[in-house]
Amino acid sequence: MSDDPRLDPRYDARLSELISDTADSVEPGEGLTAIRSRTHQETTMSSSRNWLYAVGGAVAGTAAVIIAIAVVSQLNDDDPTPAASSSPSASESAGQPSESTAPTDAATDTPTSSAPTGTPVEGAVPVYYAGDSGRGTVLFREFQPGIGGDPVAQAAYAAVAGPPLDPDYRTLWPGGTEATASYDGDVITVDLAGGALHDRPKGMSKRDAQLAVQQVVYSVQGAAGERAGVQLLLDGQRTDQVLGQPASEPLTNADPTTTLSMMNVTLPEEGMVVSGDTLDAEGVASAFEATFQWEVRLGDQVVARDFGMTEACCELSPWTVSVDLADLAPGTYTFVATNDDPSGGEGFAPDSDSKTFVIE
Amino acid sequence: MAGPVSPAPAWHDTDADGAVEQLYAAHWRPLVRLSALLVRDVGTAEEVVQDAFVALHAKWGSLRDPDRAIAYLRRAVVNRSRSRLRHLKVVRAHAERQQAPTVARGADEAAMDTHRRETVMEALAELPRRQREVIALRYYVDLSEAEIAETLGISRGAVKSHASRGAAALRESLRHHLGDNLEPPGGSP
Structure with a gap:
């Protein structure tokens, strides 16, 4: 590879010709009509939308933000940069708190903080809960139906108080903790209440205390659609610490690779009733060579199994798989997605996530 | 395709709908073609570029500048093409398992052109993803x-x-189309 073929201008020109000729042989159809109809739909997108529809969008949007954060430490790396680092939804939305309404961000970005409590469901709210992995406790994201009002406040409350929809998840906050939150476009303020939250409770590990705080940080950032700093308050007052963790300054989200599960199923949701011949499962994962395994189980019996691929390798990125249900009898099943294990069983068990669903 | 649009309209006064229409007129075809080089499928490429325009429409309020808008569109198209390709690969792997299509080729000139273009597409598809992106942006879009x-x-x-490795790989895989009247630099290939 010592000779640079581009040094020969004849090759360069010919290559350009070949590639341009190939590209120009593509004759696109008309696209403006479809674009117009979609942009008009978007501006009038109303609450009549099923919130699950919004989940699909939220997955991409939030994942892009997470990935953008994840690559900050690799900016000087000349290796191929992870997919979403330059993605418009991630880079352009930073610093434009309330203008970002790209369709992929619809569920999380739409500012609804001015909406009065009790308005119809606007979208799904991301909430982060603790769960088990081979590496110890990590955080999983689940989407909960919006209840109207400020999604940031809902996310904060749901994160500390629960309950998660998925019984494999749990909140790390002491029972009785409550929270409210708001986002002023600069800092997300979370006001915690409900007990002795200043010091780390006896019996709570430092790691769990850190993860409890990160449950809140990730949840409100996800609901706000911004990686904004998160200022924690105790009973409305500034505090030097929460659960024994420093909290005098706005907090940032911790490194996703050590904080989040590298496999997270979004659909099916826990307990979802599925009809029809196909289940379109989706989630996010950071998988070795972008590959993961999935299974559908009926009790202990595996009734379907295949592999899936994430959109990008080596960072949390979206995936979808289509599960053929045509041959499955009505009943309660479990969908399990597990990352590939490059160590062949030598290291920690790879991250995994599961959801129960019902075929009617 | 990155050149200024003239006569320059009052972009700052243009609303999102107007901006999308103007940008569509100038960039729809080249962007679909760029995406097609990356995903090897015109229908998918059209969807990718539609998505990019819809996203641009939502972002117009924060862009308000044709140069930034076209840079945004290009990034969106490359990123979205990449995402779709992941999906397409899985779909294609399944499809190929079921049927291995045979391409019947005629001998007339049109068929030769088609064959050459297929070869170029295949050669691009064989490149690592990043090399393919760099090559497409350099040789088709003509970016610096x-x-x-x-x-x-x-x-x-x-x-x-990436450009250097990609070009080297293409020099090898497209040698029949590249080498027409050229001596390889430095003697034997």
């Missing part, structure tokens, strides 16, 4: 090293190395 670096969010050094 710095513009490619910005579009892909990688360093100029990385652009240089």
Whole structure:
């Protein structure tokens, strides 16, 4: 590879010709009509939308933000940069708190903080809960139906108080903790209440205390659609610490690779009733060579199994798989997605996530 | 395709609908073609570029500048093409398992053109993803090293190395189409 073929201008020109000729042989159809109809739909997108529809969008949007954060430490790396680092939804939305309404961000970005409590469901709210992995406790994201009002406040409350929809998840906050939150476009303020939250409770590990705080940080950032700093308050007052963790300054989200599960199923949701011949499962994962395994189980019996691929390798990125249900009898099943294990069983068990669903 | 649009309309006064229409007129076809080089499927490429325009429409309030808008569209198209390709690969793997299509080729000139273009598409498809992106942006869109670096969010050094490796690989896989009247540099191939 010592000779640079581009040094020969004849090759360069010919290559350009070949590639341009190939590209120009593509004759696109008309696209403006479809674009117009979609942009008009978007501006009038109303609450009549099923919130699950919004989940699909939220997955991409939030994942892009997470990935953008994840690559900050690799900016000087000349290796191929992870997919979403330059993605418009991630880079352009930073610093434009309330203008970002790209369709992929619809569920999380739409500012609804001015909406009065009790308005119809606007979208799904991301909430982060603790769960088990081979590496110890990590955080999983689940989407909960919006209840109207400020999604940031809902996310904060749901994160500390629960309950998660998925019984494999749990909140790390002491029972009785409550929270409210708001986002002023600069800092997300979370006001915690409900007990002795200043010091780390006896019996709570430092790691769990850190993860409890990160449950809140990730949840409100996800609901706000911004990686904004998160200022924690105790009973409305500034505090030097929460659960024994420093909290005098706005907090940032911790490194996703050590904080989040590298496999997270979004659909099916826990307990979802599925009809029809196909289940379109989706989630996010950071998988070795972008590959993961999935299974559908009926009790202990595996009734379907295949592999899936994430959109990008080596960072949390979206995936979808289509599960053929045509041959499955009505009943309660479990969908399990597990990352590939490059160590062949030598290291920690790879991250995994599961959801129960019902075929009617 | 990055050149200024003239006569310059009052972009700052243009609403999102107007901006999308003007940008569509100038950039729809080249962007679909760019995406087609990356995903090898015109229908998918059209969807990708539609998605990019819809996203642009939502972002117009924060862009308000045709140069930034086209840079945004290009980034969106490359990123979305990449995502779709992941999906397409899985779909194609399944499809190929079921049927191995045979392509019947005639001998007339049109068939030769088609064959050559298929070969170019295949050669591009065989490149590692990043090399393919750099090659498409360099040789089709005609972007500078710095513009490619910005579009892909990688360093100029990385652009240089991907371009060089990609071009070397294409020189090999497209040698029948490249070598017509050329002596390979430095003697024997």
